[in-house]
Amino acid sequence: MTTAPATPVRTRFAPSPTGFLHLGGARTALYSWAFARHFGGTFVLRIEDTDVERSTPEAVQAIIDGMQWLGLDHDEGPFYQMQRMDRYREVIGQMLAAGTAYHCYSSPEEVEAMRERFREAGEKPRYDGTWRPEEGKTLPAIPEGRKPVVRFKNPLDGDVTWNDVVKGTITISNRELDDLVIARTDGTPTYNFCVAVDDWDMRITHVLRGDDHVNNTPRQINILRAIGAPLPAYGHLPMILGPDGQKLSKRHGAVSVMEYPAQGFLPEAMLNYLARLGWSHGDDEVFSMAQFCEWFNLDHLTASAAQFNNEKLAWLNNHWIKQADNARLADLARPRMLAAGAQFDGAPELATVLALLKERANTVNELADAAMLFYRQPQPDEALMTQHFTDAVKPALAQFAERIATVEWSKEAIAAMIKEVLAANGIKMPQLAMPLRLIVTGQLQTPAIDAVLQLFGRDVVVARLAKFL
Numbered sequence: 001m002t003t004a005p006a007t008p009v010r011t012r013f014a015p016s017p018t019g020f021l022h023l024g025g026a027r028t029a030l031y032s033w034a035f036a037r038h039f040g041g042t043f044v045l046r047i048e049d050t051d052v053e054r055s056t057p058e059a060v061q062a063i064i065d066g067m068q069w070l071g072l073d074h075d076e077g078p079f080y081q082m083q084r085m086d087r088y089r090e091v092i093g094q095m096l097a098a099g100t101a102y103h104c105y106s107s108p109e110e111v112e113a114m115r116e117r118f119r120e121a122g123e124k125p126r127y128d129g130t131w132r133p134e135e136g137k138t139l140p141a142i143p144e145g146r147k148p149v150v151r152f153k154n155p156l157d158g159d160v161t162w163n164d165v166v167k168g169t170i171t172i173s174n175r176e177l178d179d180l181v182i183a184r185t186d187g188t189p190t191y192n193f194c195v196a197v198d199d200w201d202m203r204i205t206h207v208l209r210g211d212d213h214v215n216n217t218p219r220q221i222n223i224l225r226a227i228g229a230p231l232p233a234y235g236h237l238p239m240i241l242g243p244d245g246q247k248l249s250k251r252h253g254a255v256s257v258m259e260y261p262a263q264g265f266l267p268e269a270m271l272n273y274l275a276r277l278g279w280s281h282g283d284d285e286v287f288s289m290a291q292f293c294e295w296f297n298l299d300h301l302t303a304s305a306a307q308f309n310n311e312k313l314a315w316l317n318n319h320w321i322k323q324a325d326n327a328r329l330a331d332l333a334r335p336r337m338l339a340a341g342a343q344f345d346g347a348p349e350l351a352t353v354l355a356l357l358k359e360r361a362n363t364v365n366e367l368a369d370a371a372m373l374f375y376r377q378p379q380p381d382e383a384l385m386t387q388h389f390t391d392a393v394k395p396a397l398a399q400f401a402e403r404i405a406t407v408e409w410s411k412e413a414i415a416a417m418i419k420e421v422l423a424a425n426g427i428k429m430p431q432l433a434m435p436l437r438l439i440v441t442g443q444l445q446t447p448a449i450d451a452v453l454q455l456f457g458r459d460v461v462v463a464r465l466a467k468f469l
Helices: 023-038 057-070 081-098 108-120 191-201 211-226 267-275 289-295 310-323 326-339 350-360 364-374 382-388 394-404 411-425 429-441 449-456 458-466
Strands: 010-013 042-047 076-080 101-104 149-152 159-164 168-173 181-183 206-210 233-237
Touching (some): 010 206, 023 206, 023 233, 023 267, 023 289, 057 267, 076 081, 081 149, 081 181, 159 211, 159 233, 211 233, 326 364, 350 364, 394 429, 429 449, 429 458
Parallel strands (some): 042 076
Antiparallel strands (some): 101 149, 149 181
């Protein structure tokens, strides 16, 4: 069981706004949010937008929209790295003064040539330290008119080791790391440097992120040590795979979080499902976010990749639809139904209809489509009418039509009357119910006929029967 940290927990979600909020990012945000909530800590939203060419305002908005839909509320932020340039330059200046960073005048072509020499020697390609100041070393003459980058003076020897809260102990040799560029020739800082300064300034205690960041972590740890900052705990979450075991991508269907509300999924279902993609609490499959925050700790994060399963998500969505308030479901379903031509005037209350139908719906879209039978004029298929509206059943239908005009209008009274008509005419329920469904709703598949008729109302049922009898 995770014990309470000695310092107040501060987690962060720090996406790059170069696209939508994908499912892996949403799971990272969820775990970071839940860990902060579990300990009464602080959850920070940070937008890492230093990739100016690829970052867009639309992507920023897509991330914020996704977080809002999921209900992952942040306590601080959103902070934008592009608004913190003065702070980064200040730290770079301090590092240059302290000798933990230096100016490098090697051109990109020269650096590539260095890397190629290492490749040819069968070694890992890297910068060779030409401009790295060392005691007793004479640096080359500064090329005229060339602007330098700033490189971090990475330790030459030793290892970087951290106890990853997901993967266990990870050790990377400093010989694997060259002197990272931390500021470009135009002075703009680079990703790993900005992340390290941000985590320091924002007092982040726990960093949960995708395992594609594992190689960034030793660089960030070395930078944090160089600037005298405390190290957060790191946890690298395995990727989410598609049902075929390959990396989740668009070919598997929706991967943008905001595609899911459009498909009729509820946020509580998505959160419940994402929570189980890399974490477990015994055999519990269905739980609220309040319960998740109470249970969540880092001990039960799994190091193996999880496979996304649309059927499991749909099953969970069905559960949460059945738990959802009917008025809320009506608000979600109504726009889709209006687009399909639904006529709500004089029709049953939508929330009441959805209460009848939601047991079998896996998505709000399915629920909206099923509800349409109450909000459009029926157009029974002629072939089906010929099949079910037979001479044998017409007397029973006529008797039903006569009695429906005066029967007490309740589900129970309608059901009792149907049984009496069946007995009087010596027929079985399907023989009467099928043509009734076709005449009143235009389709063969509906919930229980007594419940459907009650919702339509006496006047509608009588009028529709009159057209055929």
